[in-house]
Amino acid sequence: MRTPFIAGNWKMHKTVSEAITLAEALRTSLADVTGVDLAVGPTATALYAVNRVLSGSNIAVAAQNMHWEEQGAFTGEISPLMVLELAQYVILGHSERRQYFGETDETVNRKLKSALSHSLSPIVCIGENLEQNRAGETVSFVTKQIHGAFAGISAAEARKVTLAYEPIWAIGTGLTATPEDANRIIRTAIRDVLAELYDEQTAETIRVQYGGSVKPHNMAAFIVMPEIDGALVGGASLKADSFTAIVKNALAAL
Numbered sequence: 072m073r074t075p076f077i078a079g080n081w082k083m084h085k086t087v088s089e090a091i092t093l094a095e096a097l098r099t100s101l102a103d104v105t106g107v108d109l110a111v112g113p114t115a116t117a118l119y120a121v122n123r124v125l126s127g128s129n130i131a132v133a134a135q136n137m138h139w140e141e142q143g144a145f146t147g148e149i150s151p152l153m154v155l156e157l158a159q160y161v162i163l164g165h166s167e168r169r170q171y172f173g174e175t176d177e178t179v180n181r182k183l184k185s186a187l188s189h190s191l192s193p194i195v196c197i198g199e200n201l202e203q204n205r206a207g208e209t210v211s212f213v214t215k216q217i218h219g220a221f222a223g224i225s226a227a228e229a230r231k232v233t234l235a236y237e238p239i240w241a242i243g244t245g246l247t248a249t250p251e252d253a254n255r256i257i258r259t260a261i262r263d264v265l266a267e268l269y270d271e272q273t274a275e276t277i278r279v280q281y282g283g284s285v286k287p288h289n290m291a292a293f294i295v296m297p298e299i300d301g302a303l304v305g306g307a308s309l310k311a312d313s314f315t316a317i318v319k320n321a322l323a324a325l
């Protein structure tokens with residue numbers, strides 16, 4: 072039985088003081104929530120402060136990216152050792168990083184290996200763009216991303232990974248995949264592929280979130296799908312009331 076997992080991706084939003092205010096509000100509004108793993112992903116500059124606010128709470132902290140090396144001449148990057156002091160999770164391969172910052176399946180794979188070897192819990196994002204979706208290439212493209220991300224990773228390590236299936240055309244657009252379509256893609260392009268790469272048990276252990284315009288009103292329809300274990304939430308995670316409503320609506324539907 073997979074524990075549901077709902078994470079907020081704050082992207083490039085919130086100054087440190089704004090991030091503290093949001094984290095404090097969530098700490099209170101989600102205090103009585105059990106039965107679901109929770110995380111928020113502030114920008115690197117706010118990780119320290121948010122980690123302090125949420126320490127001892129039921130909300131974990133996620134970094135939005137990291138380099139694979141522990142240290143070195145990599146201006147502007149943060150290393151797994153730095154993340155480890157401030158967060159439990161790290162989001163890797165978000166489509167915005169792939170699209171705007173040159174992230175590839177190969178760099179995602181290097182980062183994933185590094186995160187796992189540093190005992191960080193990775194959330195690896197995958198998903199097709201609109202053209203690929205329209206051309207019927209979703210399954211082949213997502214399958215390729217899975218193969219790329221997990222290259223050289225053992226089954227035992229793979230089980231520690233969370234995947235976020237985020238159709239790029241649904242991110243920040245107000246469009247969502249239908250819950251049925253997302254469920255089908257997660258089955259055929261993710262779990263069946265993981266079962267082939269590893270084994271059935273590994274495929275059934277790995278948690279898969281849906282991401283892309285998740286809001287309070289549509290969370291329930293996704294979480295009741297058998298293959299969907301939670302959500303990676305962007306825009307609607309920036310306000311305490313909407314993220315709280317997403318979490319509570321998910322729990323009420325389970």
Ligand code: PGA
Binds near residue numbers: 242284305
């Ligand atoms: P969104 O973002 O909820 O604003 O669509 C999701 C994501 O990019 O993780």
